[in-house]
Amino acid sequence: MTEPRTDTYDEWLRARVPERGLRPKAAAVLDVLVSQPRRASYGSAAELAQLAGVNVATVTRTAQALGFAGWPALQQELRARYLSSLSAGQVAAEHAGAGSPSSRSLRRDLDSLAVLNRRLDEAVLLTIAEAVAAARRTVVVADGSYAAVGLALAHNARLAGYPVAAVTAGDSELANVVAALGPEDVLIAISFWRLYESTVLAAHEARSRGTRVFALTDAASPALAAAAEEVVMVPAEGEAFFPSLTAGIAVAQALVTQLAAVDPARTGASIEAAEAMWAKFGLLHRRPAPPS
Amino acid sequence: MTEPRTDTYDEWLRARVPERGLRPKAAAVLDVLVSQPRRASYGSAAELAQLAGVNVATVTRTAQALGFAGWPALQQELRARYLSSLSAGQVAAEHAGAGSPSSRSLRRDLDSLAVLNRRLDEAVLLTIAEAVAAARRTVVVADGSYAAVGLALAHNARLAGYPVAAVTAGDSELANVVAALGPEDVLIAISFWRLYESTVLAAHEARSRGTRVFALTDAASPALAAAAEEVVMVPAEGEAFFPSLTAGIAVAQALVTQLAAVDPARTGASIEAAEAMWAKFGLLHRRPAPPS
């Protein structure tokens, strides 16, 4: 990007990379350092190692490969750079005027999230997380553009070790899935803006089968509220015509985070298994040693 | 509240002081915490003790007097507060302390978005939006949990009247799609945390075919940067193990908003057409009347 402040942290870090390039695992560590500066500057080497999927020793060695005495020395530098990148931006934020549609959109999302942060009752999320954790399986129904939220929720919840599936493939699949629901299951209906008929139907049907039903929506629709045990209200007003997914995703993220905290051992094991699988399938791109 | 950031940090800290007041040495410690937040959030208890001219034990006891289990617990809170005070800017961190995992996740997303809002160069989004608007078609490549971002982007962009498709169905489909790309097309690669091999490959292949390539990522990997005309950097640090999608979604949202502004007439017509179609298919749940 054109702004020098953005680059300070990353560029400085990457400039430390020796000519020879970095070993694969060291590159993985570097990626974590760049992408998670907060954690990098506060966390321990062990924490970073877990995040990078490497051994603790590799973190220390990476720090040494970057020209530092060890991890603490590197971390001290990271702190300084990270903090200055934060406070430097502070100044620039002021004179960011009304600006382009994109920046207006961002600002609105920021506001929405602030509102959400203030209003949201965390007890509700806790209830839902515990329900999902206890459920035989969980079905997420999400239609339209909010299918993305449903997918994200299901994906990460599975990563956390819970059988959560998103249904976005249309009414026939939805019907089949709902038909198999029972009292041991949980259904999460995600619907914004205007409610989709099929989502509402599914929620009611599931409720009548004894399934625990939760809803995530932007408008307190009586139709959905009647079917749901709890309704999470999320601001979804977008700058343009489309509703904003940002707040919805944030809630999904919060829910999964809460879910991961219900049974840390289970989640840890699940993530570990997933990592092993990724490695086996060679899915991840570890940076090549000499940057071509 | 003219200076919300200073207030947030010290006011919160001072509010923790018990009724009974503080012992002289404890007050000295508190003064150091307030006046040197940076050192307080990073340093050890011993360092703080020296600064306050007290013994190490007093630091620990002060932390306990403030209602925390010990120094590490207090420090963790200080970090969150201090960083927020640096990054939050217009958004005052309203919510109370550590709280549940879910509320921590929300607060972190809020911070990320604030950072994003400040750092993001809107010119880049404008460039991408115009490229998409001018393209014959646009392909969004997104893997893993970030498939959700890709889907949201593609969905809303289509709604805005542009031929944007997300590829999330695996490598074979990706290969087919990339094979059909040409200089009139645009490819947007979305990849976070660790890059997926296939995403990087697709970006390089597309680039060599003359397709305009853009990237949305949390770590400026040389592998992706080399293939991309512009790289949009997004904070994706999550509270738990998973990366947060929130900032990514916000960028997607901003991009679509910008796209919708390129040719308002086209977008308007497209949305109208979509509405008519929904009505014809009876997809929407218009208002109450609980079924059954």
Place this chain on the structure above:
DNA sequence: CGAATCATGCAAAGACCATTGCGAATGGGC
């Protein structure tokens, strides 16, 4: 195809850090 080099995980060692029990000193109350 074999050997050497290198990277990386494992585990032990060493250092550092936070906490708490104990004792000394100080200040207030009787």
Place this chain on the structure above:
DNA sequence: GCCCATTCGCAATGGTCTTTGCATGATTCG
């Protein structure tokens, strides 16, 4: 003026974190 309560420093203890030696598995070059 004496005694008791409170505060704070000292030092020991238990735990955590970083580093490094060693072994193993992978990769490359001959």
